[in-house]
Amino acid sequence: AQTVTQSQPEMSVQEAETVTLSCTYDTSESNYYLFWYKQPPSRQMILVIRQEAYKQQNATENRFSVNFQKAAKSFSLKISDSQLGDTAMYFCAFMTRNNNDMRFGAGTRLTVKP
Amino acid sequence: EPEVTQTPSHQVTQMGQEVILRCVPISNHLYFYWYRQILGQKVEFLVSFYNNEISEKSEIFDDQFSVERPDGSNFTLKIRSTKLEDSAMYFCASSRENEKLFFGSGTQLSVL
Numbered sequence: 001a002q003t004v005t006q007s008q009p010e011m012s013v014q015e016a017e018t019v020t021l022s023c024t025y026d027t028s029e030s031n032y033y034l035f036w037y038k039q040p041p042s043r044q045m046i047l048v049i050r051q052e053a054y055k056q057q058n059a060t061e062n063r064f065s066v067n068f069q070k071a072a073k074s075f076s077l078k079i080s081d082s083q084l085g086d087t088a089m090y091f092c093a094f095m096t097r098n099n100n101d102m103r104f105g106a107g108t109r110l111t112v113k114p
Numbered sequence: 115e116p117e118v119t120q121t122p123s124h125q126v127t128q129m130g131q132e133v134i135l136r137c138v139p140i141s142n143h144l145y146f147y148w149y150r151q152i153l154g155q156k157v158e159f160l161v162s163f164y165n166n167e168i169s170e171k172s173e174i175f176d177d178q179f180s181v182e183r184p185d186g187s188n189f190t191l192k193i194r195s196t197k198l199e200d201s202a203m204y205f206c207a208s209s210r211e212n213e214k215l216f217f218g219s220g221t222q223l224s225v226l
Contacts, residue, residue: 035215102207
């Protein structure tokens with residue numbers, strides 16, 4: 001079974017600074033996908049960024065980038081130039097290529113302070 | 115951008131009653147999912163559905179739960195006899211094969 005671990009229940013960052021959210025996972029699969037989803041107070045689930053395990057290059061999406069370390073099974077999210085609107089719960093998620101079901105970590109509550 | 119639509123946004127029911135949560139996935143998607151999130155907790159996988167059958171389900175998805183795709187557009191989650199602990203936000207999601215999941219806005223279920 002796949003497990004996803006987010007060891008930081010809460011984090012805070014000053015506006016305009018950079019913050020990194022940690023995620024580790026455990027799997028015996030070789031082909032899989034990793035995601036970061038943002039859940040603002042509205043409780044919608046919004047995709048932030050996606051990484052395919054077979055790609056060595058780290059995914060980036062504007063101010064969001066990941067540090068994907070496949071051997072270490074680590075998938076951290078870096079948010080640069082943090083904005084007040086980045087305040088939300090952030091969930092790391094894992095999906096195998098075969099099963100098409102996505103499993104989530106426990107989440108990290110990020111607060112961006114003015 | 116296409117959206118996954120869930121109705122109702124809020125559902126209040128009495129313990130022991132049956133509820134049906136409705137979802138309209140994105141039209142060209144083939145995989146459908148239900149997740150739930152108890153307030154303040156993680157998002158938990160319930161079930162995935164493909165080609166008119168359940169492809170995977172979690173230990174949470176017991177005999178009280180069922181899913182159905184009654185027509186070409188709707189995807190429903192039924193809870194036969196609700197319990198207090200079923201109170202949660204229920205998210206529907208859909209995807210094409212091996213692509214990101216698109217989530218609906220959720221149905222907040224309150225069991226009294």
